[in-house]
Amino acid sequence: MQTVKMVITGPFAAGKTEFIQTISEIAVVATERKITDFTKAIKDNTTVAMDFGRITVDDDLVLYLFGTPGQKRFDFMWEILSEGMLGFIVLVDSTRSETFKEARQIIDIFRTFSNTPFVVAANKQDLEDAWPPEDLRIMLDLEPHIKVLPCVATDRESVKTVLLELLYSILETYEDDEEEQFEADTETN
Amino acid sequence: MALKGKLQDIRLTQFLNLVKLARKTGCLSLRSSQGNAILFFREGKLVHAALTKNANEEPGGDLYTLLVRSGKVQASQIDAVFPNGASADDKQLGMRLINAGLVSRNDILRIVRKNMLDVVYETLTWEEGAFEFQPNATPPPERLAVPITLDNIILEGDRHREEMVELKEDLPSLDITLRFAEGPRANLVNINLSPDEWRVISFINPRHSVADIARYSGLSEFETRRIVHKLLKNGLVEVAGKATVQEAAAGNSHSRSRAARTTATKRQQSRPAGRRPAMKPKRPDVEKSVVNRLIKFIRGL
Ligand SMILES: Nc1nc2c(ncn2[C@@H]2O[C@H](COP(=O)(O)OP(=O)(O)OP(=O)(O)O)[C@@H](O)[C@H]2O)c(=O)[nH]1
Ligand SMILES: [Mg+2]
Numbered sequence: 001m002q003t004v005k006m007v008i009t010g011p012f013a014a015g016k017t018e019f020i021q022t023i024s025e026i027a028v029v030a031t032e033r034k035i036t037d038f039t040k041a042i043k044d045n046t047t048v049a050m051d052f053g054r055i056t057v058d059d060d061l062v063l064y065l066f067g068t069p070g071q072k073r074f075d076f077m078w079e080i081l082s083e084g085m086l087g088f089i090v091l092v093d094s095t096r097s098e099t100f101k102e103a104r105q106i107i108d109i110f111r112t113f114s115n116t117p118f119v120v121a122a123n124k125q126d127l128e129d130a131w132p133p134e135d136l137r138i139m140l141d142l143e144p145h146i147k148v149l150p151c152v153a154t155d156r157e158s159v160k161t162v163l164l165e166l167l168y169s170i171l172e173t174y175e176d177d178e179e180e181q182f183e184a185d186t187e188t189n
Numbered sequence: 190m191a192l193k194g195k196l197q198d199i200r201l202t203q204f205l206n207l208v209k210l211a212r213k214t215g216c217l218s219l220r221s222s223q224g225n226a227i228l229f230f231r232e233g234k235l236v237h238a239a240l241t242k243n244a245n246e247e248p249g250g251d252l253y254t255l256l257v258r259s260g261k262v263q264a265s266q267i268d269a270v271f272p273n274g275a276s277a278d279d280k281q282l283g284m285r286l287i288n289a290g291l292v293s294r295n296d297i298l299r300i301v302r303k304n305m306l307d308v309v310y311e312t313l314t315w316e317e318g319a320f321e322f323q324p325n326a327t328p329p330p331e332r333l334a335v336p337i338t339l340d341n342i343i344l345e346g347d348r349h350r351e352e353m354v355e356l357k358e359d360l361p362s363l364d365i366t367l368r369f370a371e372g373p374r375a376n377l378v379n380i381n382l383s384p385d386e387w388r389v390i391s392f393i394n395p396r397h398s399v400a401d402i403a404r405y406s407g408l409s410e411f412e413t414r415r416i417v418h419k420l421l422k423n424g425l426v427e428v429a430g431k432a433t434v435q436e437a438a439a440g441n442s443h444s445r446s447r448a449a450r451t452t453a454t455k456r457q458q459s460r461p462a463g464r465r466p467a468m469k470p471k472r473p474d475v476e477k478s479v480v481n482r483l484i485k486f487i488r489g490l
Contacts, residue, residue, distance in 0.1 A: 001368060001429075003394065004475055004483065023490075052390065054369070057486040061479060062369065066391065080391050080406070084473045086480075160487055167484045174477040 001060045006166070007081055008051070009068040009106055010091035011099040015123040015153035016067040017051050019091060022159045024053025024065060082113040087166045091153070092140070094122045094130035100139045107140070117169035121151035121162045192322040196221060201313050202346035204320070209233045209339040216326035220244070221318025226308055229328040234336040237328035238308035250308075252279035252301070252333060259300045260407045262291050279333040301335050307409040309342055313350040314357065349411075356414045360421075363400035363410065367393050367417065368429040389416045390425075398432035 008016045051067030066081050082088070088110055092103045103120075110118065120142065122133040131139070133148040142148060147165055152158040196219065207213070212233035219226045224242040227250075228235060239250025253275045257264045267274040267282075270289040274282050286292045328334050388406045397405070403413035420426045 001395070002475075002479060003369065004479060005473075052387075055487070055490075057482055061482055063483055064369070077387065077391075080388060083391070083405075084394060086473060086475055156490075160490055163487055164484060167480055167487070171477070171480050171484070174480070 001062065003062050003064055005064045005066060005085045006163075007066050007068060007085045007088040007110075008091060009078070009088055009110060010121075010123075011093065011102045011106065013096075014091040014093045014099065014103075015151075016091050019089075019121075019123070019151075019153040019159055019162075020051045020053035020065045020067050022153060022156050023055065023163065025056060026054050078109065079113055082110060085114060085116055087116045087170050088114075088118045089162060089166055090118060090120045091123045091151070092120060092136060093124055094133075094136060095124050095127050097131065097139070100136070104140045107142075117166065117173060119147040119149055119162065119166045119169060121149050121153075123151045123153050125150045125158075126152045126154075191324070194320055196315055196318040196320055199320075200347075201315075201320075202343050202350075204322075205309075205339050205346070206343050209343065213322075213324065214327070215322055215324040216328075217320060217322045219312050219315065219318060219320050221315040223315050223318070224248075224311075226312045228309065228312070229326065229334070231327070231334070231336065234338055235305055235309065235342070236334040236336050237332050238305040239332075240308040240311060250304070250332060251275075252282050252297070253277070255300050255304050256286070256292065256297075258404060259303075260405060261296055261300060262286065266291055278331045283333065297333075298335060301333055302337060303409060305335065305337055306342070307411065310346075310349050310353065310409075310411055313346050314353045352415070353411060356411075356418055360399070360414055360418055362431075363403065363414070364398050364432040366395050366398050366429040366432055367402075367420075367426045368395045369393060370424050370427045385412065386416050386420070389413060389420070393420075393426055395429040400432075 008019055010016055051065075053065040053067070055063040055065070057063065066085075068078055068081055090103060090107055090110070093099055107118070107120070120136070120140065122131070122136045124130050125133075133150050137146075137148040140148075147169065149162050149165055150158070151162050204217070208217075208230050210233070214231050215229075217228040217230070219228075222244055224240055224244055225246065225248050226240040227238065227248050229237040237250065239248035241248045253264075253267065256262050256267065264275075267286065270291065271277065271282060271285045274285070277285075283292075283294075283297050287294055287297070385406075385408060388408065389402055392402045392405050399413060399417050400410070402417070403410045406413065408416070417426070421428070
């Protein structure tokens with residue numbers, strides 16, 4: 001059996017747990033803890049270690065989704081989690097501009113761990129004061145080739161689309177390889 | 190006068206109690222078929238410990254090895270700030286690394302203490318072998334001495350030993366590889382996992398042995414064994430097989446000549462790297478067809 005791993009990251013309360021919950025076939029195994037500090041104002045539970053979801057494709061292929069803990073003090077987990085990932089998704093709460101800077105830092109950190117493709121999901125697009133994906137791209141100062149996708153983590157179709165877009169980007173890396181291979185082959189022959 | 194005897198004749202926790210009560214200073218050496226260990230005490234406290242699981246080797250216990258094994262820093266990082274780090278005095282090495290911002294003082298103390306406890310708890314499970322206590326011996330000057338009181342070890346020791354023996358029975362080899370259990374299990378919902386358990390989980394992959402997981406996660410073998418045992422019990426993971434033949438072959442490579450080994454390594458390196466000089470792997474070893482299968486499946490969800 002082969003297992004493939006993707007990581008869902010993003011700032012505190014961006015919707016990572018929700019995203020995995022929406023698509024995973026198992027109840028997300030998470031170590032949620034009651035929040036006691038100031039973050040309480042935003043929500044009641046936070047992911048202490050990480051979320052873990054699963055999508056079984058068939059008898060010999062399983063996709064695992066690992067959500068990172070949102071709070072900074074658990075960022076020692078990030079590198080561990082990113083080991084061997086095929087790609088990653090950065091979720092951003094599009095309604096909370098105060099988290100944009102942090103989202104950008106998270107992207108930079110994850111890029112030091114791995115060159116695997118990633119997409120940015122502008123989450124909570126169902127809310128009225130959500131920043132549109134293209135505005136978010138500018139705020140996060142992202143290069144044009146990076147996909148910034150609208151997302152509603154509670155909506156299964158939306159989550160599917162984000163996952164698919166990441167997979168398409170991953171697929172492109174194989175095509176790049178093939179082009180390079182072709183160039184290399186034609187050079188030597 | 191050295192105190193000597195056989196491990197099968199005494200309880201090691203009892204001996205530790207003697208060290209504590211008599212506030213002894215000296216070195217306890219243990220030799221068994223499961224490995225060799227040295228434990229240094231100063232005035233009834235443990236101050237240094239080292240172990241090797243190879244009965245033909247002498248225990249090392251140098252800071253460089255401990256730090257690298259802990260995963261906190263990589264050998265290449267240490268070598269970059271301190272080229273002779275591997276053979277340096279522990280204190281000197283520690284200072285350099287702290288000044289370079291690679292580790293904190295607390296990191297070092299934590300890693301050294303953890304290793305000392307690992308050593309003691311491992312030796313408690315040795316049921317046969319020889320011990321010898323050399324009074325007034327002090328740790329080699331190049332090693333760090335970090336005092337730990339023996340009270341907890343003595344109190345916890347017997348329980349710890351029993352648990353370890355039981356774990357070793359259920360999970361005799363750390364060479365097995367694990368995978369996540371197939372098919373959703375209802376009992377997953379109520380599993381509550383600690384950060385250390387997540388650490389272990391994140392390394393589960395049919396290519397990693399339990400011993401690899403212990404190394405990557407920085408957890409002790411005892412802790413890793415305990416966590417893996419729990420994950421196996423609650424059905425989250427299952428045994429995938431034995432560690433790969435490849436690794437076994439690599440382990441045997443010392444029988445080959447150095448020259449043969451170098452060319453083999455070169456050949457191995459030039460194959461995948463020839464085309465792409467990138468330092469970081471672009472993606473794990475996954476076939477394109479697998480990505481296509483994922484796409485097809487998720488589209489149909
Ligand atoms: N309206 C709306 N609410 C969302 C959406 N996604 C998540 N939420 C809500 O936002 C809050 C935070 O979501 P979580 O999934 O807990 O966020 P998280 O990123 O896992 O948080 P941490 O693990 O604490 O970092 C929850 O109350 C969710 O129900 C969305 O797309 N739309
Ligand atoms: Mg969460």
